[in-house]
Amino acid sequence: MSLTDSIPNNVDLGSDKKLLRALEKWQPDFINWWMEMGPDGFQNDEIYLRTAVSVDAKGWANYEYVKMPDYRWGIFLTPREGERDIGFGDHSGVKAWNEVPGELRSILRRIIVTQADTEPASVEQQRQLGKTAPSMYDLRNLFQVNVEEGRHLWAMVHLLHQYFGRDGREEAEALLQRRSGHPDTPRILQTFNDKTDDWMSFFMFTMFTDRDGKYQLAALSESGFDPLARATQFMLTEESFHLFTGETGVERIVQRAAELAKLDPNGDARAQGGIDLGTIQKWINFWFSSAVELFGGEISSNAADYFATGLKGRFREREKYTEHTALDGVYSMMVPGELGRLTTRDVPLRNAMNEILRDEYVADCERACRKWNHVIKKTGLDVELYIPSRRFNRSMGIYAGQSFAPNGEPISKEHFETMRAKWLPTPEDREYVRSLMKPVHERGKIANWIAPPKQGVDGKPFDWEYVRFAQ
Numbered sequence: 001m002s003l004t005d006s007i008p009n010n011v012d013l014g015s016d017k018k019l020l021r022a023l024e025k026w027q028p029d030f031i032n033w034w035m036e037m038g039p040d041g042f043q044n045d046e047i048y049l050r051t052a053v054s055v056d057a058k059g060w061a062n063y064e065y066v067k068m069p070d071y072r073w074g075i076f077l078t079p080r081e082g083e084r085d086i087g088f089g090d091h092s093g094v095k096a097w098n099e100v101p102g103e104l105r106s107i108l109r110r111i112i113v114t115q116a117d118t119e120p121a122s123v124e125q126q127r128q129l130g131k132t133a134p135s136m137y138d139l140r141n142l143f144q145v146n147v148e149e150g151r152h153l154w155a156m157v158h159l160l161h162q163y164f165g166r167d168g169r170e171e172a173e174a175l176l177q178r179r180s181g182h183p184d185t186p187r188i189l190q191t192f193n194d195k196t197d198d199w200m201s202f203f204m205f206t207m208f209t210d211r212d213g214k215y216q217l218a219a220l221s222e223s224g225f226d227p228l229a230r231a232t233q234f235m236l237t238e239e240s241f242h243l244f245t246g247e248t249g250v251e252r253i254v255q256r257a258a259e260l261a262k263l264d265p266n267g268d269a270r271a272q273g274g275i276d277l278g279t280i281q282k283w284i285n286f287w288f289s290s291a292v293e294l295f296g297g298e299i300s301s302n303a304a305d306y307f308a309t310g311l312k313g314r315f316r317e318r319e320k321y322t323e324h325t326a327l328d329g330v331y332s333m334m335v336p337g338e339l340g341r342l343t344t345r346d347v348p349l350r351n352a353m354n355e356i357l358r359d360e361y362v363a364d365c366e367r368a369c370r371k372w373n374h375v376i377k378k379t380g381l382d383v384e385l386y387i388p389s390r391r392f393n394r395s396m397g398i399y400a401g402q403s404f405a406p407n408g409e410p411i412s413k414e415h416f417e418t419m420r421a422k423w424l425p426t427p428e429d430r431e432y433v434r435s436l437m438k439p440v441h442e443r444g445k446i447a448n449w450i451a452p453p454k455q456g457v458d459g460k461p462f463d464w465e466y467v468r469f470a471q
């Protein structure tokens with residue numbers, strides 16, 4: 001572990017002068033990007049942040065006050081004990097690669113660049129949110145997520161620099177040049193060009209969109225290209241905090257919505273200055289249906305190639321499965337048939353890899369939703385939230401171009417349009433939610449539309465001074 005190097009790392013950067021120089025050349029460009037596209041304001045404030053300082057399962061994080069531009073973005077790979085075999089696909093049982101196999105070079109580069117691009121994109125999407133944080137605790141958590149997405153970019157850029165030579169360096173530069181939502185140079189995946197301009201959307205993003213990231217990273221952590229497997233494995237340890245932020249953030253809004261509804265004589269949380277459960281449901285519908293697109297086509301030859309070549313496995317491939325070639329067997333999928341009816345089709349397993357990963361994701365979202373419903377129930381309110389069907393509101397894949405209700409039933413386009421304002425956020429809903437986004441930056445205080453967390457960060461109480469503002 002070297003923390004004294006210009007770039008903290010456990011990849012022995014000091015002994016590879018050429019790589020070190022390339023990364024040191026990229027570093028100022030990264031900082032320029034951070035100052036231009038990272039959090040707007042707050043760059044001189046001291047934030048109580050955790051920094052990765054080692055890769056031990058316990059104790060890898062160090063908490064201290066730090067100004068964001070001084071954050072120590074480092075390169076960490078989960079260490080590997082001994083050699084490892086490729087765990088699935090056509091090369092199953094062959095020794096894992098430590099160099100990029102020539103024939104897989106372009107497909108592997110595409111996988112890494114696509115993952116890498118989402119990291120700075122989310123920071124860009126969230127850059128205005130600090131100004132309207134509902135509490136100092138939440139402000140700190142936003143910045144924690146932001147600096148760690150920055151570190152994830154570093155993790156991917158390291159792979160590009162070390163293993164892809166000149167192409168990799170060019171890709172690393174391009175990652176700092178694309179901009180979320182830019183008409184000419186947008187980010188690669190559409191969800192990362194949508195705005196995240198209110199805090200309920202931030203919590204939905206970290207709940208649903210970041211959770212896609214978890215499953216993509218987990219699938220890549222099975223990779224036969226060992227440096228990618230080890231980089232993504234360590235990223236997952238940071239990612240779990242982002243998911244925690246999203247899941248508990250939504251839970252706190254749900255709790256407050258239920259409390260305010262109980263308080264109001266007409267059961268109207270909006271009349272009490274909060275967000276009502278119906279509006280929360282619309283945000284869930286919007287963000288979930290946008291996030292499920294990220295898993296890619298239901299029937300996909302790309303996904304089959306990724307699996308066959310040993311680059312991207314299934315979720316917990318080693319622990320969950322005993323058969324790792326996926327050459328036999330089928331996945332029974334509901335596909336749109338004649339007259340808009342759904343029929344079952346058996347898809348060869350390898351071609352259904354995206355859908356298999358999406359299943360894991362959907363089950364995880366449903367688990368979280370059950371927790372939220374438990375919170376509502378405890379207030380005595382008889383309302384339930386739901387995760388919509390994966391067919392609802394899709395613009396890519398086999399369900400795009402057809403209309404489905406949130407319960408997954410095929411419906412006519414006209415029916416969908418008459419229900420749109422009930423199922424998805426309207427401009428008025430967005431206007432209303434935005435109107436509640438007033439900053440609460442004072443220690444121990446919190447906005448009216450969200451409940452305080454059960455506990456603070458790093459064993460500290462909620463009213464701890466998580467941000468020391470420069471005057």
Ligand SMILES: [Fe+2]
Nearest residue numbers: 119149152213
């Ligand atoms: Fe990330």
Ligand SMILES: [Fe+2]
Nearest residue numbers: 210213239242
């Ligand atoms: Fe994340």
